[in-house]
Amino acid sequence: MTIPKDTAAFTLAASATLSLEETVRTRRSYRGFLPTPVPDAVLQEVLQDAQNAPSNCNTQPWHTHIVRGAKLAELSEAMHSDNDAGRHTPDFSFDMDEYVEPYLGRQKAQGKAYFEAMNVMRADMDGRHRAAARNLSFFGAPQVALLFMPSFGDNVRVGGDIGMYGQTFLLSLAARRLGGIPQTMLGFFAGTVRELLAIPETQKLLFGISFGYPDEEAPGNRVRMDRVPVSESVTFHS
Template identity: 60%
Template structure:
């Protein structure tokens, strides 16, 4: 029987993996991870998540179609996203993350084409053998549903780590929602929030050797007594 890691260790070991081995995840391990994720809480127990897991030839087809759209600048996000919307400490944290990643990859700030190449690794799923795409129904302003999706996604990511796997949540995949719906024949009423490329981490790759610091709790938590 697979021995799982202690929760305290899982929390501290989980990180965004940006290079993977080509080894597929065994079906029984993947099912165990999905059963863990299914235990995530949700508003009124609606369990709104629709998870599409893509592997093998279909994974390769999907990556080709997304890259082709990116080549011509064609994006179809269901939800807005722009770094320019960030401000103050949120903007600074985002800049620090990007700088740390490109530095780990040996990409200079002024190397525009190299930075684009590194960014486009998102669209080939960082070499992962699997990608999970999270779709959701639309309820009201979607804020509560998105919160449920985040809790599901975090539970999925933590279970991956507990099973010796790794993953990376990718907002960028959501920029190609229409393309993904077309390739996978997904109902247009379901909206794509983000994807998670996952598999066995390539621990030797430079992209997996850096870690992002977290803000102290004093910056995020206010105690009232």
Template identity: 55%
Template sequence: MNRSVPSFQDVVRSRHSTRGFLPTPIPRGILEEMLREAQYAPSNCNTQPWNVHVVSGKKLQELSAILVDALRAEHYTLDFSFDKNDYPEPYKTRVAEQGGRYYRALGVARGDALSRAEVVERNLRFFGAPHAAFLFLPAVGDNVRVASDVGMYAQTFLLSLAARGYAGVPQAVLGYFADTVRQALGVPDELKLLFGISFGMPDSTHAAFNYREDRIPLEESIVWHE
């Protein structure tokens, strides 16, 4: 097979969060190749603190049903707090604007609470993806360093997916049910759930297939010192 290799810039620019997947699983060999690439992420003192549970097939369907039940029962058990209202400006505005763009892309009206609840539930159905990875980490101090290592791992994995025409979406929502996930997967309490990633082949017929998030200008992030 003569597969053309995309440039690094193509991979970085093409990666985006996909929220509609085809059910076709990724062949195990390719999946292992991508997970091996993710292992090359840097980490503090090369501790490699990522503990990753990859769930597929029947187990993923079972887990989805358990998570939807937990959501409906409002049984939230977060290892790491997350409240969008905590963001100060300018991040607060970005949160609101991203939400608005996303719901518009899906055709969900502002006051439509029922459809919005369905969008949250779709997170727990893994957006139809054939695989989900749950990213756990050991509790160390305030966890900021370890979490940043796991973030680097996650992005490397997402880029590995993008390089092969696959896609994924990191999901804080999956971390809202840490106890439920730990119990379902037999994960010890010592490992804390940062977030999950649903991944697979994107579904080009999905309503949000063409939805893309832009980026702020460089001047808003970078301060030059010379």
């Protein structure tokens, strides 16, 4: 049975959570969302779950900005305009040219899967630019969570903490049959985001999570990424 999305029954259904195993094994990144906003009551539950993430020395360094409505449209427009002009203001570097094997091969496979799902040919640079730019429209999601953090030292520990928070947020969504996608690309426009949302310079943007009700029919959601066997990632010692 499909429950209409603007009803109290749907909100209730979204608050009934899947088992841990179903949650972690069905979570995936969505790149296409319905315009229906996530009700506040459900969002509060997700934020409470994420708040329980572990962190170094319990510092809880996450500062989450939820953007929706007119502000979201304004943000999207500003980021698209920056992107088209090649104006990037990231807080943290990200250079895919630094990947070496076996990570490089996995990164290439991920890009190929997305562009194929979007019917973009390898040599079509304009098409690739447009497909990547869908990140800046939040893949149609009517809300985004922007994960800001303070900057300490080389930021590796704080970055790890934000990762813990982000995954808890994503799993909480998945458990409620909602979906999200972590997006480093949103961090390329950190300066613009800070200015538009009046966020102090001391807060740095690591990544964002567009989220909501997945549009199962969207081409971007045809992507399914596999995993290498556990034995390639885990070494036992005794």
